[in-house]
Amino acid sequence: MNIRQLPEVLINQIAAGEVVERPASVVKELVENALDAGARRIDIDLEEGGVRLIRIRDDGGGIAPEQLPLAVSRHATSKIASMEDLEAVASLGFRGEALPSVASVSRFRLVSRARDAQHGAELRIDGGSLGEVVPQAHPQGTTVEVRDLFYNVPARRKFLRAERTELTHIEDWLRTLALARPDVELRVTHNGKPSRRWKGEGDLLSELRLHEALGEDFARNVLRVEHSAAGMRLHGWIAQPAYNRASTDQQYLYVNGRSVRDRNVAHAVRQAYSDVLFHGRHPAYVLFLELDPRGVDVNVHPAKHEVRFRESRLVHEFVYRALHEALAETRAGTGHAVSGANTGAAAQAWPLPQAPQQQPMGLRVSDAPAAYAALYTPRGGDAVMPSAPLPSLATMPEDAPGGMPPLGFA
Structure with missing residues (x-):
């Protein structure tokens, strides 16, 4: 049996099997990228529960035209540069796998305009086939458009659920995000109709x-x-x-x-x-x-x-x-x-x-x-340790409940 190097497209599609399970996974990765870019408003446009279309638009820092191809390359990121950075990750994303993985199983479009740039630029990818970077009018920020998810991987697409089910998974994750980021405005449309709006005017734990x-x-x-x-x-x-x-x-x-x-x-x-x-x-x-x-x-x-x-x-x-x-x-x-x-x-x-x-x-x-x-130290006193020795650690059974609701990826 001969050993051979896998083609880049297949590598990305294999990685997509871990990162991209359903439309909610795509929304999660793209919205987290927008938050890491400093976005304060994110528009999420969906069609057919995200299977036909996922479009994420933000007002973050944007990407320079010459870096668009690098943004959709595997293991390319602006968030970490050393082992020390990895041990103290403060950003939501850091692996540099989301965009290339998503682009390998969809018709992908990336448009961005960096801060202080005179115009934006566009890059299209069709099933992993990289296009050319071309000028494109765009406000400051980034738009990522994902069409026909899993169109070139029919074995994965047939496992997707009904439109309502997939949309519910997306809404559940957005609710999770909204609780943690009340400073960010989230606008959601589905099939051309407004679905949900989270105002970005609240304080944490409001x-x-x-x-x-x-x-x-x-x-x-x-x-x-x-x-x-x-x-x-x-x-x-x-x-x-x-x-x-x-x-x-x-x-x-x-x-x-x-x-x-x-x-x-x-x-x-x-x-x-x-x-x-x-x-x-x-x-x-x-x-x-x-x-x-x-x-x-x-x-x-x-x-x-x-x-x-x-x-x-x-x-x-x-x-x-x-x-x-x-x-x-x-x-x-x-x-x-x-x-x-x-x-x-x-x-x-x-x-x-x-x-x-x-x-x-x-x-x-x-x-x-x-x-x-x-x-174990009370306020204004010495440490008070338990009189009995600390119990040994016990392993929970494998089927023990995890305690957190599904985020739409299970």
Whole structure:
């Protein structure tokens, strides 16, 4: 059997199998590129659930004409340049695979005008066949047009669902984005008709955005959480125990602004609610976890749905204690919860749940003891460590619920 080099188009189509699963995957990649470019308004035009057309227009920084071919080349990006950059990724995208992968399975058009440029430029790609860069009138920003998704890969296209289903996946992901980026205006049209508009005038965690995204019932039954310790910050909203769900459809987790599914954090949330919810019921929440980017690896999933924490057990304890304190204040009759530093009594009284095991990042960590000390230090006092030794890590079963709603790519 002879070994041969695969052609570039086939390489991109194979990569598309990981990055591009359905129209919602394309929308996610292109909108995240627009956000990384500094866009404050993004127009999303769809036809037939995104199968016939996906057009993303933004007012970001734009791309220079001579860099358009490079933008659709594999592993070409402006977001990282070294291993140090990769270990502290702050942008939503960083792999440089989205545009070439999408272009290899569609009729692709890229038009952009860089800031301070006199005119824009256009580049077309048909099924991976690169065209010429030509001048094109365009306002500052970028337009990416994706037509006839999977037209040249019929085996993939036949697995797409009905138009309404594909559109629902896109809308679900846009709702996830809208909760995290209320400063960005999102306008959506479907089959030529306005479908949804998210105004870019809100503040993070504004009650108006919660009402728009998750409904009046959720907004009326939430507790505000604000907690910082051990170099981490957790803020957001959690639903009161009386407001619970039959599924995990209203669970949103963001790590350094990135929407992810994480079993470790989901387990901590379930443990915090374990004594206030019936079996089979699920809490609802919108939580933002912030920590040093060097403490989290975002390069563990092709579509960037998952992350790996350097100190997963510390993260688990931090989230559990923050939410347990907020729920405890509610049971005490305060009616609201804005959690702060742990008290020594609480640190001694709370049970320590077993955290799910997560594969280590393989990085040396010298400040873990200090971080644990900060987590267990009451305000204005000495560290209060549990009298019993910390439990050993337990592995969750493979079929354990992940705790985050599908983002339209499963």
